[in-house]
Amino acid sequence: MKMSETREIKIAIDDVTLVHVNEERRESNVAIENLSLDIHRNEFLCVVGPSGCGKSTLLSAIAGFMQPRDGTIMMDGESITQPGADRGVVFQEYALLPWKTVLDNVAIGLKYRGAPKAEREETAMKYLTMARLSEAAAKYPHELSGGMRQRVAVARTLANTPEIMMMDEPFAAVDAQTRLSLQEELLRVWDTHPITVLFITHSVEEAVFLADRVVVLTPGPGRLREIVDIDIPREARHWDTISNDSRFVELRDQVMKLVRDPSR
Numbered sequence: 001m002k003m004s005e006t007r008e009i010k011i012a013i014d015d016v017t018l019v020h021v022n023e024e025r026r027e028s029n030v031a032i033e034n035l036s037l038d039i040h041r042n043e044f045l046c047v048v049g050p051s052g053c054g055k056s057t058l059l060s061a062i063a064g065f066m067q068p069r070d071g072t073i074m075m076d077g078e079s080i081t082q083p084g085a086d087r088g089v090v091f092q093e094y095a096l097l098p099w100k101t102v103l104d105n106v107a108i109g110l111k112y113r114g115a116p117k118a119e120r121e122e123t124a125m126k127y128l129t130m131a132r133l134s135e136a137a138a139k140y141p142h143e144l145s146g147g148m149r150q151r152v153a154v155a156r157t158l159a160n161t162p163e164i165m166m167m168d169e170p171f172a173a174v175d176a177q178t179r180l181s182l183q184e185e186l187l188r189v190w191d192t193h194p195i196t197v198l199f200i201t202h203s204v205e206e207a208v209f210l211a212d213r214v215v216v217l218t219p220g221p222g223r224l225r226e227i228v229d230i231d232i233p234r235e236a237r238h239w240d241t242i243s244n245d246s247r248f249v250e251l252r253d254q255v256m257k258l259v260r261d262p263s264r
């Protein structure tokens, strides 16, 4: 979030408990318990926590795929009751349609919303250019590397002009080097295209590199452990220099301890 912006609340999560219910087996599984958290407009918020602490479940509820058992989740003051184009999700697997070109993949949401062909191609090209992928427009997903495919997935989500982009471990499937480039690339795009981002990751380094704030959840059922402000200037977020930045190291270690030692 740019410092000049006020902390307007985009998503308000108030005392939320999320439960997976399996009717057949008469089982219920509490994934998130009594969580209160505000997501500010145009901030980059990362959520970390031990495996199974409910990170993906939280994303599902904000996306509108499930309803809280208790508490409320509001966007701009209105309760979230179903999925909507105002909330875009980028998954770990690229989820691109293999039989469509890159351009058509990016344009798909616009097509479903009934935009005329010329308009959707123009818009798709704009977002592909933003992701530095204009030259791949006529290619098919199988002709691209994993990193390029994930950039297409981000371009596709942004082309739908959501108000919040949610990403669930989006870079987990690519190699380590590509992952660093994708993180830098994502920050570059986010810088030119301000949007609220909710980013879920297992990687503490990734979270501290990307975020304005890092939310740490406790082991499941997930409760709020702590919110850590990442006060590293945006200009300093480059991998070739940040690994030696003492503030980065300090914050990374702080978040790491919170994730690894739930008793503290």
Ligand SMILES: Nc1ncnc2c1ncn2[C@@H]1O[C@H](COP(=O)(O)OP(=O)(O)OP(=O)(O)O)[C@@H](O)[C@H]1O
Pocket: 020, 021, 022, 029, 030, 031, 049, 050, 051, 052, 053, 054, 055, 056, 057, 058, 202, 220
């Ligand atoms: N569809 C489901 N039905 C029943 N239980 C589920 C379902 N999805 C998730 N859970 C349970 O809810 C809890 C939270 O799962 P969730 O996937 O949200 O955690 P996570 O923090 O995203 O995990 P990971 O980091 O391993 O991806 C876990 O105990 C999980 O087993």
